[in-house]
Amino acid sequence: MSRERAAQLEYSEFQAAMLDEEKRRRKAAKIIAVLGHFLGRDAADPGDVLSGLTVADVGCSAGFIADELAGAGASRTFGVDIDVPGLRKAAERFGERVEFLCADGSALPFPDGSVDVLVFNHIYEHVVDPDAVIRDMRRVLSDDGVLYLGLGNRLGVIEPHYKLPFLSYLPPAAADRYVRASGRADHYYERFRTRRGLRRMLAEFHIWDYTLPVLASPERFAGGELFPGGVGRAAKATLERTPRPALAALLPVVPTYLWVATKTPKRPLGAPLPQPPEPVRTP
Template sequence: MGVAKERVAQLEYSEFQGAMLDEAKRRRKAAKIIAVLGHFLGSGSTGPGGRPLEGLTVADIGCSAGFIADELAEAGAEHTFGVDIDVPGLRRAAGRFGHRVEFVCADGTALPFPDGSVDVLVFNHIYEHVVDPDAVVAEMRRVLSDTGVLYLGLGNRLGVMEPHYKLPFLSYLPPALADRYVRAFGRADHYYERFRTRRGLRRMMRAFHVWDYTFPVLATPGRFAGAELFPGVVGRLAGAVLAWVPRDVLRLLLPVVPTYLWVATKTPMMPRGARLPQPPERVRPL
């Protein structure tokens, strides 16, 4: 069957993953992130021109070409940082947005910030790409302030369609079989990413207090700038249905939701935004 290739840091990721340079898509993702953060913080308008991050120190961990970091600065952050090991991406980012975002080449396991100095951290679809996600999570906890928030976009191993290679059930497979699968379809020479199940993600975040925004965003995409999740008429109907499906029924779907959208804090905090048809729910630690 063969042996899976050893994982090393993914340097220069933007050079071989074109999605990181899709500006329109990255800015749509940023709008969703900012809307979720604004709701949790109860910090006012999250629409165009809104500044829900007014006066805060914000860092985008895994910023690549900097589009999300730029939107975080536009949302009012007093100090905005973009952190990555993707040197070509950082070079592009600094060239365009360096006048208002400080871009830093640093590994997530050694963030260049003092203890408790960052108000908002963004860690969006990154954990599956790093060699030691648990070490990165521990380092983010170190730099996050006691009243700070961490936004998490977390891919699920049990999501049916693997998001990077668009092959069904790819992430279900052990590494050696996954390598053969991506090679057979000409997508890559090996499968690098390592996803976790919801249970594994809960374990990864056990040192935090976590609120799950997955269903609130899916059920009210207009409120959370999440129209990309449900395009077209069918999507709007799906969102309307989700808005009123009982929470106990939705819980049955949680193990196979492709992406979880969580907000984590070091100390117990409650979402401060207006009540939603599907409100955020606590993620219980293991």
């Protein structure tokens, strides 16, 4: 029987990827590029993309992404996490321009409608109650605000944390046995959802899917961290040749979705793209 889940305190202490500064900053560049396109600021100076906006990175850990958000011109930047060691490291390095707060994502320390941009990047699978976190992010997001989401897919073939095929497909007890047999962990904590489950989780939002645009235009969206080097160029060429209906048919099994969500109906304001973002759902 799978053990009961509890909050992953001190996550950066046992997940080295959270302290990989170069990789985290590449992720931040992609996030900022997507936000810039959606907001119609894709032609702006990189230091002005988030100018005049209040921004919060929920699940910030050691603060590298929050620091990049501040560097993109945010008027006020917050990093929120329950990872105390990570927050301590973050505050020591970036505390002069980012406000780091120890708080649970389901009880964010912000007034209603007070945040213009929220970032929730590859966090939901680690959260005990992601639906509660989504509800509270909707509460604090302004009516004109934007929520960036990096969302792992349960049907991605290779599980991203342990690099084991089909691990996330399994029920918890079987996944525990599999990851234990591999010698990579004593149990499998993460809980991914399918595309359909993610749509349900975000049922109160209007959502635009940037997954294919980022893959098709990696240089434009600083998306090389998804498919580095020659793999990225090959992916781009394949995506450009593949008919849109065929690409859409593959979406249920892509490993990661990149979505932008809003409380009220909005459209991306950036320049036209070879593979334009498409709506995922409208409440």
